[in-house]
Each structure stands twice: as C-alpha cells, then as structure tokens.
Amino acid sequence: MPTTIDVFAKARDFDRAELLRAVREAGALPYFRELTGPAGPVVEMEGAERVMLGSNNYLGLTGDERVKQGARDALERYGTGLTGSRLLNGTIPLHLELERELAEWMGVEEALVFTTGHQANVGTLGTILAPGDTVVADSGDHASILDGCLLSRAKLRPFRHNRLDKLAKQLERAAQDGGGVLVVVDGVFSMEGDVAALPAICEAAERHGARVMVDEAHAAGVLGARGAGTAELFGVEDRVDLRMGTFSKSLASCGGFIAGPHDVIEYLRLQSRAFLFTASAVPAAVGAALAALRIVRSPEGPQLMARVLDNARYLRDGLQALGLKVVEHAVSSPEVDVATERAASSPKGDVSERYPSRRSSPCSSRTTGRPRCCGRRSTTPASTSTSPCTRPCPPAAPSCAPA
Numbered sequence: 085m086p087t088t089i090d091v092f093a094k095a096r097d098f099d100r101a102e103l104l105r106a107v108r109e110a111g112a113l114p115y116f117r118e119l120t121g122p123a124g125p126v127v128e129m130e131g132a133e134r135v136m137l138g139s140n141n142y143l144g145l146t147g148d149e150r151v152k153q154g155a156r157d158a159l160e161r162y163g164t165g166l167t168g169s170r171l172l173n174g175t176i177p178l179h180l181e182l183e184r185e186l187a188e189w190m191g192v193e194e195a196l197v198f199t200t201g202h203q204a205n206v207g208t209l210g211t212i213l214a215p216g217d218t219v220v221a222d223s224g225d226h227a228s229i230l231d232g233c234l235l236s237r238a239k240l241r242p243f244r245h246n247r248l249d250k251l252a253k254q255l256e257r258a259a260q261d262g263g264g265v266l267v268v269v270d271g272v273f274s275m276e277g278d279v280a281a282l283p284a285i286c287e288a289a290e291r292h293g294a295r296v297m298v299d300e301a302h303a304a305g306v307l308g309a310r311g312a313g314t315a316e317l318f319g320v321e322d323r324v325d326l327r328m329g330t331f332s333k334s335l336a337s338c339g340g341f342i343a344g345p346h347d348v349i350e351y352l353r354l355q356s357r358a359f360l361f362t363a364s365a366v367p368a369a370v371g372a373a374l375a376a377l378r379i380v381r382s383p384e385g386p387q388l389m390a391r392v393l394d395n396a397r398y399l400r401d402g403l404q405a406l407g408l409k410v411v412e413h414a415v416s417s418p419e420v421d422v423a424t425e426r427a428a429s430s431p432k433g434d435v436s437e438r439y440p441s442r443r444s445s446p447c448s449s450r451t452t453g454r455p456r457c458c459g460r461r462s463t464t465p466a467s468t469s470t471s472p473c474t475r476p477c478p479p480a481a482p483s484c485a486p487a
C-alpha cells in the first residue's frame with residue numbers, strides 16, 4: 085500500500101516560515117538581505133547605507149590589496165575552479181603551501197585544508213570518532229561540531245556551556261563507556277563571545293585519558309601573540325590535540341583547516357568523506373587565504389589583532405553607555421554579547437530598534453534573539469556584527485540536551 089504521508093509536508097507546515105513571512109512583510113526581517121557592495125564596516129544594503137552587523141571580517145582583510153592580489157594571481161594561474169576533489173584533480177601548489185604555513189602557524193606537524201570550515205569540523209569529527217567512542221561537547225559548540233558528532237555515531241555527552249563541573253561529570257561517565265573519548269569545544273564561542281577555559285578543560289581531559297579538539301574559528305587571527313588562537317593564548321598548545329580553523333573570518337576568504345599530528349592528519353586525508361567527496365575550493369579562495377595568513381604572521385599581524393580587541397572594548401563600553409546590558413567575560417574576545425532584555429535605565433530602547441541589520445536567531449527556541457556584536461580592526465568606533473544562531477533547532481537534535 086502506498087504511503088499517505090507526504091515527505092514534503094514538513095516544508096508546508098513549517099511554522100517558522102509563517103513567522104518569517106510576517107516579519108518580512110513588516111519590513112523587519114534581518115535575514116537574506118541583499119548586499120550590493122563590498123564587505124566593510126558600513127555596507128550598501130538594498131540601496132541604503134547600513135552599519136554591518138553580520139560579518140566576521142575581524143581584520144578587515146577582505147578589501148586588502150595584497151589579499152585581493154593573492155586571489156587574482158591564483159585566478160589567473162589556475163582558472164575559476166578546480167572542478168574536482170583534493171584527492172583527484174583539486175590539489176594545487178597553493179594548497180600545499182597553505183597547509184605548510186598553517187601547520188607552522190599552529191606549531192603542529194601538519195594541517196589539512198577543507199573547502200569550508202563546516203566541512204573541516206564535520207570531516208574531522210565524523211571520521212576520527214566512530215561508534216563505540218564518546219564525544220564530550222560544550223552545548224555552546226558550533227553547529228558543524230554537533231553535525232560531525234552526530235555523523236560519527238559516537239556517543240554524544242554534551243555538557244552545559246562552559247560548566248567545568250558538568251564537563252567533569254560527563255568525563256567520568258565517558259570513561260565508563262568503553263571507547264576512546266574526545267572533548268571538543270569552541271575556543272571563542274560564536275554566539276556567547278566567551279572563551280573556553282582551556283587549561284582546566286585540558287587538565288580534566290588528561291585526568292580521564294581523553295583527547296581535546298578546539299575550534300579556533302573566532303580566535304585564529306585574533307587571540308594569542310601569533311594569533312594562533314585560544315590554545316596559544318592560554319599556553320596549552322601542546323595539550324590540545326587538534327585545532328580547527330576557518331578562512332571565513334580573520335583570513336578573509338572561504339575554507340577551513342584542521343591541524344594536528346601527522347598520523348591523524350594523514351588518516352583524515354585518506355578517510356574523511358567531507359574532504360574526499362567534495363570539490364576543492366576555487367583557487368582564488370585559496371590564494372586569498374594564503375595572502376591573509378601571511379599578513380597575520382607578518383610584523384603587521386599583532387597590530388591588527390590588538391586593534392580588534394581594542395575596538396571590541398570600545399564597542400562594549402559604548403553599548404553599555406547607551407544603557408544596554410553587555411555580558412562581561414573574564415577574557416577579551418572580538419565578540420560582544422548583548423543581553424536582549426532592555427536595561428532598566430535604557431533611554432533608547434532595544435538594540436534591535438537601532439541596529440537594523442542585527443540578526444536574531446532563525447532557529448533559536450527563545451522568543452528573542454541575542455545579538456552578538458564583533459569588534460573589528462577596520463574602524464573606530466568598532467563595527468558591529470551579529471550572527472544567527474549557529475546551532476540546530478532543538479527538535480533537529482533531540483540528543484544534544486546538555487547535562
């Protein structure tokens with residue numbers, strides 16, 4: 085008998101679509117707005133000038149002439165696309181140079197470049213973890229981390245965001261699960277803007293014989309003397325086993341990497357489906373990332389990074405002065421987390437009224453989104469950016485409720 089259930093019914097009955105339609109009709113939808121000019125602190129959006137609240141262009145390098153030249157040279161030499169995977173016809177000398185320089189930057193044996201940062205997480209976690217293993221993940225981790233964990237079919241033991249007591253409990257349980265254990269955290273949490281307590285996390289993992297992986301997407305190019313991220317900032321580079329990063333933020337391009345010991349990277353190179361079964365990034369993206377990385381690692385890098393954090397501080401102070409509640413974190417990051425409730429003394433109303441391109445989460449179960457703003461190098465006052473929720477909606481991941 086044929087099924088009476090239409091697999092497309094969920095698309096028709098998707099209540100958020102209705103909600104978004106209503107918001108769009110009211111002219112208040114912050115998503116999928118059309119940008120008609122280059123990325124920058126102020127952008128042209130649908131014919132009007134807008135303060136950009138949705139970018140991770142921390143170092144402002146997307147418009148840097150050297151980075152653009154890196155992209156142009158790669159385009160001229162290798163063409164518009166590689167039309168194949170890294171495994172077959174998609175590896176060019178730029179990939180190998182980039183991998184060498186990334187490994188040097190991170191102070192590890194090897195690095196592997198993926199087409200996106202999302203694929204770097206999915207392709208690493210989905211490969212290095214297997215059924216029988218356990219992964220202990222912060223509930224604030226990026227969606228791509230969760231996706232990789234779910235893909236691996238390892239046992240997922242999430243813990244409440246940045247709660248070391250919960251991490252310790254989950255590690256105790258994980259030790260009884262009978263397989264290998266990996267702790268995976270964001271270095272800088274993409275929505276909250278706080279920084280993982282890496283020394284304590286490493287210590288807890290070591291006590292339980294677990295490995296540690298850190299997603300440095302928002303920290304690479306910003307934190308640490310070399311800009312190598314939170315592991316460097318906290319002096320625990322030798323205690324973090326795998327470090328992931330993207331090119332889509334400080335490195336002004338598109339792509340991602342995983343860095344670590346030779347045997348693990350080689351295994352991923354040969355086994356990771358998200359690496360093997362997708363087209364290699366376009367040459368221009370690789371050339372731009374390499375040029376940006378060279379700027380970050382040049383004597384200019386530390387100045388750019390200091391400016392980002394100064395601007396984040398400037399932004400935080402400015403928002404506070406306007407009466408907005410800004411969440412304070414012990415360690416500075418480029419992100420500024422604004423609590424959604426209006427501060428009692430706020431004379432000017434909620435942040436959403438004044439930052440038109442502010443984004444609230446399209447998939448958050450909260451009724452109000454939480455704006456997260458970023459300090460960036462390009463301007464003073466700092467440019468601000470807010471991001472949509474990077475986590476799957478709760479119904480999509482019922483197994484990820486934190487301990």
Ligand SMILES: Cc1ncc(COP(=O)(O)O)c(C=O)c1O
Binds near residue numbers: 205274299
């Ligand atoms: C913490 C974190 N990890 C991974 C990613 C995925 O990186 P990409 O955008 O390069 O795919 C992002 C992107 O937003 C991120 O914020």
